[in-house]
Each structure stands twice: as C-alpha cells, then as structure tokens.
Amino acid sequence: MTDTDKAASPETTKDRVLIFDTTLRDGEQSPGATMTHDEKLEIAELLDDMGVDIIEAGFPIASEGDFRAVSEIAKNAKSAVICGLARAQLPDIDRCWEAIRHADQPRIHTFIGTSPLHRAIPNLSMDEMAERIHDTVTHARNLCDNVQWSPMDATRTEWDYLCRVVEIAIKAGASTINIPDTVGYTAPRESADLIKRLIETVPGAGDVIFATHCHNDLGMATANALAAVEGGARQVECTINGLGERAGNTALEEVVMAIRTRGDIMPFTTGVETQKLMHISRRVATVSGFAVQFNKAIVGKNAFAHESGIHQDGMLKNAETFEIMRPEDVGLAGTSLPLGKHSGRAALRAKLKDLGVEVGDNQLKDIFVRFKELADRKKEVYDDDILALVTATTDGDLDRLQLINLKVVCGTGGPAEAALEMEIDGKEVSATCSGDGPVDATFKAVRALHPTEAHLQLYQVNAVTEGTDAQATVSVRLEEDGLISTGQSADTDTVVASAKAYIHALNRLLVRRGKTGKDVKEISYKDLH
Numbered sequence: 001m002t003d004t005d006k007a008a009s010p011e012t013t014k015d016r017v018l019i020f021d022t023t024l025r026d027g028e029q030s031p032g033a034t035m036t037h038d039e040k041l042e043i044a045e046l047l048d049d050m051g052v053d054i055i056e057a058g059f060p061i062a063s064e065g066d067f068r069a070v071s072e073i074a075k076n077a078k079s080a081v082i083c084g085l086a087r088a089q090l091p092d093i094d095r096c097w098e099a100i101r102h103a104d105q106p107r108i109h110t111f112i113g114t115s116p117l118h119r120a121i122p123n124l125s126m127d128e129m130a131e132r133i134h135d136t137v138t139h140a141r142n143l144c145d146n147v148q149w150s151p152m153d154a155t156r157t158e159w160d161y162l163c164r165v166v167e168i169a170i171k172a173g174a175s176t177i178n179i180p181d182t183v184g185y186t187a188p189r190e191s192a193d194l195i196k197r198l199i200e201t202v203p204g205a206g207d208v209i210f211a212t213h214c215h216n217d218l219g220m221a222t223a224n225a226l227a228a229v230e231g232g233a234r235q236v237e238c239t240i241n242g243l244g245e246r247a248g249n250t251a252l253e254e255v256v257m258a259i260r261t262r263g264d265i266m267p268f269t270t271g272v273e274t275q276k277l278m279h280i281s282r283r284v285a286t287v288s289g290f291a292v293q294f295n296k297a298i299v300g301k302n303a304f305a306h307e308s309g310i311h312q313d314g315m316l317k318n319a320e321t322f323e324i325m326r327p328e329d330v331g332l333a334g335t336s337l338p339l340g341k342h343s344g345r346a347a348l349r350a351k352l353k354d355l356g357v358e359v360g361d362n363q364l365k366d367i368f369v370r371f372k373e374l375a376d377r378k379k380e381v382y383d384d385d386i387l388a389l390v391t392a393t394t395d396g397d398l399d400r401l402q403l404i405n406l407k408v409v410c411g412t413g414g415p416a417e418a419a420l421e422m423e424i425d426g427k428e429v430s431a432t433c434s435g436d437g438p439v440d441a442t443f444k445a446v447r448a449l450h451p452t453e454a455h456l457q458l459y460q461v462n463a464v465t466e467g468t469d470a471q472a473t474v475s476v477r478l479e480e481d482g483l484i485s486t487g488q489s490a491d492t493d494t495v496v497a498s499a500k501a502y503i504h505a506l507n508r509l510l511v512r513r514g515k516t517g518k519d520v521k522e523i524s525y526k527d528l529h
C-alpha cells in the first residue's frame with residue numbers, strides 16, 4: 001500500500017479515540033473489588049499489552065498499598081501512559097508524582113467536585129474553588145508535562161461555572177479535560193451536547209483533549225460515553241467488565257467493540273487489540289471476585305451462545321444471521337471442543353494456549369492433576385471447566401490453611417453436619433460442626449479450626465458448564481477491620497467448592513495482613529462519589 005493509499009484508507013481517516021482504563025482505580029474502589037499487589041501488576045501488564053492508551057493505576061495517597069502498586073506499574077509500563085489520581089491538594093499531587101515519575105510517560109490526574117452539592121463538602125465559595133483549581137493544576141503542571149483535570153459531578157454543575165473552571169484548568173496547563181458524569185445522571189443527547197458546547201464555548205478548548213467518564217446508575221454509561229465521542233470527546237474512561245462503584249463505570253469492551261462494529265456510523269478507531277478482551281475480562285472477574293453476568297454484552301458467557309433451534313439453524317447456514325461480531329474478534333476460540341479423560345498433557349497445554357492462559361511447567365503439572373481428577377468424574381471437560389481449574393490452582397503454594405477432607409451429612413430431617421479435616425501451618429486438625437444447611441455447617445467447622453473475626457460479605461455460586469455434573473465456581477468475600485479479601489474455587493461438589501473458596505479467602509486475608517500490615521485505606525473512596 002502506498003502512503004497515499006494509506007492516507008485514504010478508512011482506518012487512517014477515522015479519528016482516534018484514546019482509551020483510558022481506570023479498572024485499577026475507579027474499578028478497584030468498588031466495595032469488595034480490592035486486588036492484591038501482584039494482581040494489580042498483572043492486570044496493568046495485560047492492559048498495556050492490549051493497547052490501552054492510558055492506565056489509571058491508582059490513587060497514591062490513599063494508602064501505602066496504592067502507592068507501591070502505582071510506582072511499580074509506572075516502572076514496568078511499556079507503551080501506556082501511567083496516570084495517578086490526586087485530589088486538589090498539594091500533598092496529594094506531590095505523592096502522586098512520587099509514584100508515577102518513574103514511568104516513561106507519566107500523567108497526573110487531579111480533580112475536585114464542582115457541582116453545588118460537591119462544593120458544599122470542602123465548604124468553598126465559587127471564587128475560592130476557582131483559585132484552588134488554578135493553584136493545584138499549576139502545581140501539577142510544574143511537576144509533570146501531562147496533566148488531566150476533572151470537575152467531579154460535571155453533569156450537575158452550573159453551566160457558567162463549568163465553563164469558568166474548565167477555562168482556568170486549561171490556562172493553568174491541563175492538556176486533558178475530563179467531564180465526569182459521577183452519579184450516572186446524564187443521558188446520551190445531553191452527554192453529546194455538553195461536550196460539544198464546551199468545545200465551542202471555552203477559550204482554549206480546541207487545544208486540549210476532552211474526555212468522558214460515565215457511571216452506569218441508569219444503565220446508560222456506554223451510550224453516554226459514545227454520545228460524548230460524537231460530541232467531540234476523544235478520550236473514553238472505562239473499566240474492564242464495567243467494574244466500578246454502585247452500578248459501575250462504562251465497560252471498556254463495550255465501547256471498543258461498538259466502535260469497531262459500527263464504524264459505518266461511528267467513524268472512529270481505538271488502539272485496543274480486541275482479541276485480548278476475553279482473557280482480560282476473565283482475569284479481572286477472577287481477581288476482583290466480581291463474576292461477569294451471563295448476558296453481559298461482549299464478554300458474558302452467553303454473549304455468543306445460540307440456544308434456540310431457529311437461531312442454531314440460522315447460525316449453521318450463515319453466522320451473520322445472528323452474529324454481528326465474530327467470537328474470535330473478542331478472543332473466544334471459534335470452536336470449543338471439550339477434553340476428556342484420555343486427553344494428555346499436550347492437549348491440555350494447547351487448550352490453555354487457545355484460551356490465552358500462560359502457565360509455567362509447575363502450574364501446568366498442578367492443573368493437569370486436577371484436570372485428570374475432574375475428567376474421572378465428568379465425561380466432557382469444557383473450556384469454562386478448564387478456566388475454573390486454572391483459577392482454583394493459583395497461589396496454592398502459599399496457603400497456610402489447606403482442605404484435606406470434608407464429609408457432609410444433610411437432608412430434610414434436621415440440621416446438616418460437616419466433618420472437616422484441614423492442615424493448618426503443616427499440622428493436621430479436624431472438627432465436626434452442625435449448621436443450618438451444609439454450607440453453614442462447613443463454614444462453622446472451618447471457623448472452629450481457624451477462629452476468625454472476618455465477616456462474610458458475599459457468597460455466590462455459579463455453574464460454569466451445563467448439566468448436573470457441572471462444576472460450581474463459588475466466590476466468597478470476607479471483611480475484617482476494613483481489609484477485604486475474596487476467594488474463589490471450583491468443584492463438581494458445590495459444598496466442597498464453597499469450603500475451598502472460604503479457605504482461599506482466609507488464606508488471602510492472612511497474606512494481606514502479613515505482607516502489608518495495616519493496609520487499610522486512609523482515605524475513604526466513598527467520599528469521592
């Protein structure tokens with residue numbers, strides 16, 4: 001292709017929309033979605049690898065843990081801009097800079113709530129807030145060439161005041177102006193209009209990039225973000241799986257695939273390699289403990305499933321009858337042939353590769369043992385079964401608490417009884433407890449052997465494949481003194497999966513305590529939203 005051809009090709013004539021991922025900041029601040037340090041590093045690497053333009057890696061002043069994670073992500077980044085969040089306070093901005101300065105391309109993102117309700121919190125008058133914005137953006141700009149500024153709750157801020165503060169931030173040196181719909185209040189036409197009018201009205205607006213940051217309280221986050229792009233925004237802030245507080249943020253995979261699929265009416269392009277979406281979605285679901293709903297657009301288990309006879313018939317004749325995207329485009333293997341008990345290690349390794357999972361030789365050995373056990377109990381082992389095994393096989397070596405054996409007696413006639421054997425710090429111990437159902441009895445037995453104050457915040461069971469021999473994946477979320485830990489496990493026996501998930505969460509709580517000591521957030525994120 002000649003240069004002239006390239007210039008005229010549809011891809012190069014389309015406007016580039018920057019993808020700003022905030023899974024590790026806005027996503028992680030969703031109650032219960034706390035990730036460990038290593039998990040944050042892994043997700044950042046996947047985002048970078050997938051072609052995300054800007055990664056908001058955390059809120060460095062919020063805790064030591066956040067600071068360490070942002071610093072390390074900044075050091076490891078390959079091509080993404082690494083951004084840290086800071087309130088409109090000089091110590092926040094300094095701390096943020098300390099964390100991101102190691103990145104090849106650092107960005108400081110500073111914000112303040114500008115709507116009447118948010119102005120009332122620091123009790124600043126309009127003039128005082130305007131001065132604060134000028135001072136903090138100037139300070140950030142003196143430290144870093146790349147500064148983003150956000151008027152939090154912009155969609156409920158008075159129009160004249162919004163124009164005034166955006167102009168101040170631009171003059172003070174911000175090169176990206178993000179317009180957050182903090183409470184998910186706006187609607188598509190309004191969202192497009194707001195950006196368009198700001199670009200037309202505010203002096204200097206043509207020299208900066210406008211970003212859109214939407215929340216999903218009314219289920220319109222993706223629609224609002226795409227409308228903002230039509231209005232002139234060229235950066236979309238989003239999270240994997242739409243993770244985020246309350247109803248979540250705009251889902252990255254939805255924005256990227258909408259732009260890719262409807263290029264006819266949305267003449268834009270992103271730098272995201274869409275074939276990597278499925279893998280990162282699964283990893284975020286696993287590490288955050290927030291399972292993806294089955295009918296979630298793009299990455300839900302049913303998003304490409306065709307059950308009804310009419311649909312299946314149409315699909316066999318021509319996939320486009322019912323599919324507007326190809327499963328391969330989001331990283332789903334085209335065919336999913338199940339493995340069975342005669343499949344060997346090479347077949348398992350090939351399947352894992354197909355599923356985008358890379359494991360070392362030792363982990364493969366462990367997964368293979370579990371795969372054989374499962375294949376003995378289950379005729380066909382599907383992709384989702386294998387992914388569940390991978391989840392269940394990670395960080396087992398560090399576990400101080402291990403399940404050895406569990407026997408449960410339950411029925412309609414009385415309380416259930418669980419006889420549990422565990423290894424705790426290398427010592428075998430056992431207990432028998434009764435409870436209100438098999439799971440309650442099992443959890444009581446775990447607590448009899450390992451007393452804990454941790455409070456059970458969430459217990460969730462999903463069948464990963466079909467049939468009565470399907471594996472159940474169980475997610476458990478525990479909270480103790482502000483520390484949150486999630487555990488997951490899978491087994492064809494739901495009670496065994498529950499015991500393992502509970503023990504997994506307890507192990508992770510022990511690791512978090514041991515590693516970081518008092519890793520409780522110093523700033524309550526709730527104050528921001």
Ligand code: KIV
Pocket residue numbers: 026111150152153180181182183213215528
């Ligand atoms: O929703 C919001 O307003 C935010 C800001 C901190 C940008 O997350």
Ligand code: ZN
Pocket residue numbers: 026180182213215
């Ligand atoms: Zn937000």
